[in-house]
Amino acid sequence: MKLQNKVAIVTGAASGMGKAIAERFSVEGAAVVLADLNAEGVNTLADEINNNGGKAKAVEVNISNLDDIDQMIDTAVNEFGTLDILVNNAGIMDSFEPVAEVDDDRWDLIFDINTKGVMRAMRKAIPVFLDKGQGVIINTASSGGLNGAHAGATYTASKHAVIGLTKNTAFMYAQKGIRCNAIAPGAVATNISNSMKNVSQYGSERLKLSQSLIPNVGSPEDIANVALFLASDEASFVNGTTITADAGWTSAF
Ligand code: NAD
Numbered sequence: 001m002k003l004q005n006k007v008a009i010v011t012g013a014a015s016g017m018g019k020a021i022a023e024r025f026s027v028e029g030a031a032v033v034l035a036d037l038n039a040e041g042v043n044t045l046a047d048e049i050n051n052n053g054g055k056a057k058a059v060e061v062n063i064s065n066l067d068d069i070d071q072m073i074d075t076a077v078n079e080f081g082t083l084d085i086l087v088n089n090a091g092i093m094d095s096f097e098p099v100a101e102v103d104d105d106r107w108d109l110i111f112d113i114n115t116k117g118v119m120r121a122m123r124k125a126i127p128v129f130l131d132k133g134q135g136v137i138i139n140t141a142s143s144g145g146l147n148g149a150h151a152g153a154t155y156t157a158s159k160h161a162v163i164g165l166t167k168n169t170a171f172m173y174a175q176k177g178i179r180c181n182a183i184a185p186g187a188v189a190t191n192i193s194n195s196m197k198n199v200s201q202y203g204s205e206r207l208k209l210s211q212s213l214i215p216n217v218g219s220p221e222d223i224a225n226v227a228l229f230l231a232s233d234e235a236s237f238v239n240g241t242t243i244t245a246d247a248g249w250t251s252a253f
Contacts (some may be wrong), residue, residue: 002232004029007080009064010071010092011121014041016190017140020220022056023049023086026222028228031055032082035072036090037062055080063090063117064109073124082132085124087232088118088162089140090199093192096207105155120249125176126169130177138230139166140223141182143246147253149210154166159184163242170240176211179239181230186246187211188218215249 008025012018014036022032026049034042034056042058049056058081061068076083091114095106116141129135144151145159162182169180187193198213226245229235244250 001029002228002234003085006030006084006154006231007033007082008085008087008231009033009035009071009076009083009121010063010087010089011035011117011126012062012140014038014047016106016192017185017188017223017227018087018089019045020224021089022204024221024224025053025231026056027083028232030085030231031157033072033076033079034058035061038175039043043072057178061090063088063121066111066120066133066206067118071125072121073128074248077128083125083128083135084132085136085138087138087140087227087231088121088122089115089138091140091192093142093144093151093155093196096204097154098204099153102153110154110158110159114155115161116160122165122169126173128158129173130204132177135179136231137166137169137178137180138227139163139182141166141184141242141251143184143186145182145228146184146242146244146250150249152204166242167240174239179230179235181235181238181240182242183223183226183230183244184242184244185223186218186244186249187214187216187240188220189221189240192219193217197212213234213252214247214249215252218245218247
């Protein structure tokens with residue numbers, strides 16, 4: 001029970017890694033706020049967790065909407081009395097285009113969710129952490145946040161920004177008891193990874209080559225294990241770093 005009496009918010013908790021992280025955190029003793037656009041998905045998961053003796057509350061959240069972020073943080077405080085852990089995991093990836101083919105509307109949408117959503121959730125959670133004198137933030141970045149060959153221009157830039165934001169937040173709040181780290185998953189079997197099958201339609205031979213080098217596809221639980229470590233006191237001296245979990249894909253570059 002590594003997260004006994006902790007309260008965690010997990011965004012993107014209706015499926016994939018977010019779901020696995022929320023389930024794992026619950027098993028380890030945390031009360032979890034399940035935030036996702038997909039209300040049915042998080043309601044079902046909340047019922048499952050509560051029926052199994054855990055504590056969960058679902059909240060329909062569009063992470064690019066300010067009011068929804070307020071509601072998400074308030075739900076943790078009002079339902080469970082506090083907030084200890086924020087997992088910024090919600091994200092989208094359906095852009096494989098090189099920069100000359102970037103569409104402005106898609107750029108804005110991907111940045112609103114993948115990057116601005118992370119910034120806004122941290123901005124709202126940090127005052128709670130400052131009042132407590134402690135807090136943990138985990139941002140789901142991507143191997144595409146470390147390399148230029150894993151995704152399209154927009155997604156790559158959005159996830160590089162998440163890693164930069166993670167480092168800056170870690171440094172700025174280290175003396176206030178707040179830790180902020182990122183995870184850079186490689187290819188993981190989720191709804192998003194299905195979209196990688198569309199890579200060929202964008203005609204980028206180099207991107208296709210990169211995808212062909214994937215040594216292994218991970219499970220959402222592989223990423224939940226990393227999140228659990230970062231959330232736990234075992235990671236008390238780990239701050240501002242990005243843990244790559246990709247079976248060695250990034251090591252090829
Ligand atoms: P997924 O599609 O299974 O889960 C993403 C969840 O985020 C979904 O439940 C979706 O409803 C939710 N979501 C999307 N937009 C949202 C919004 N605006 N507000 C609230 N919720 C929203 O995919 P996943 O692979 O589990 O993705 C989780 C994270 O992992 C993402 O940030 C993604 O970029 C990142 N990632 C995925 C892979 C991979 O191979 N699957 C690799 C690297 C990084």
